[in-house]
Amino acid sequence: MSGYNDPIGERNSLAAQSVALREANNPYLLLRKAATPPPIEMYLSGESGDGYQAGVALEQIAKAPTSVHVVFLPRSDGGHTMALWRPQVKTVFRWLTLELGQNHPRLTKSKSDPLGRSTAGSTRAALASGTSSRAGAARKR
Numbered sequence: 001m002s003g004y005n006d007p008i009g010e011r012n013s014l015a016a017q018s019v020a021l022r023e024a025n026n027p028y029l030l031l032r033k034a035a036t037p038p039p040i041e042m043y044l045s046g047e048s049g050d051g052y053q054a055g056v057a058l059e060q061i062a063k064a065p066t067s068v069h070v071v072f073l074p075r076s077d078g079g080h081t082m083a084l085w086r087p088q089v090k091t092v093f094r095w096l097t098l099e100l101g102q103n104h105p106r107l108t109k110s111k112s113d114p115l116g117r118s119t120a121g122s123t124r125a126a127l128a129s130g131t132s133s134r135a136g137a138a139r140k141r
Contacts, residue, residue, distance in 0.1 A: 004049075004051065004054055005026050005028040005054040005058065006028075007021070007026065021024070026115065027058055028058055028061065031058060031061050031062060031066060032061055036131045037064065038061070038066055038135055040066055040067070041069070042062075042068045042069065043065040043069045043072040043092060043095050044059075044065070044069070044071070045070070045072075045073055045088060046072075046073060047072070047073045048072075052070070052072050054071035055068065056070055058070075069095060103119075
């Protein structure tokens with residue numbers, strides 16, 4: 001929601017720290033370069049000049065089985081605030097529920113699935129507080 005294809009849009013993100021990391025974490029580049037389109041669904045929302053065009057760009061290059069759902073948010077709805085996102089939560093979870101229904105093939109575990117979520121060694125408290133990132137750790141000091 002209200003994201004960017006190029007991680008440089010969030011200068012404090014870990015992925016924005018180098019060109020290689022930016023390219024490795026740019027969904028537009030990943031989809032464009034994929035030899036086989038990945039079986040993923042994406043929900044993107046944004047306003048004109050702030051995420052919407054990035055979502056449309058992904059939608060235009062996506063090939064089945066990749067699916068991209070883009071939602072336009074009028075500028076009058078606000079900026080990057082909870083006032084903007086709160087009304088979207090119900091819609092996003094409805095979309096997510098439909099996409100990942102009980103019989104969804106991607107919910108079937110395979111031997112290649114990791115045993116748990118990656119935390120990159122961060123503690124639960126650090127993840128919850130936001131201090132597991134470089135920017136968050138710097139704020140804590």
